[in-house]
Amino acid sequence: MKSLFRSLMLILTLCLPMAAIAASTGSTTDKAKSEATSKAKSDAAKKKYEADAKKHKADKAKSDAKDAKNQPKKKANSKKAEEKNKAANKTKSKANKKLKKKW
DSSP states (O other): HHHHHHHHHHHHHHHHHHHHHHHHHHHHHHHHHHHHHHHEEEEHHHHHHHHHHHHHHHHHHHHHHHHHHHHHHHHHHHHHHHHHHHHHHHHHHHHHHHHHHHH
């Protein structure tokens, strides 16, 4: 009985520390894996954010270039419209004066 108890104690004293070391090593690797995964996710999110910012900047530059290209046309069209309005107003006022003279 004593020999059985001694052999059991010997097994426990040898195996328990190894099991504890294995358990702590396993949790360390899990922690390292989770940290690596977290870092990879944050890096991916950062890259996506930077790509979106670059795309937004490029779209804005393209839009600004298009607006700058169309700006002279808008000014020219507005000048033409003003000239037409002035001509129409002159014609209208002349017609009104003629009508008033007739009456």
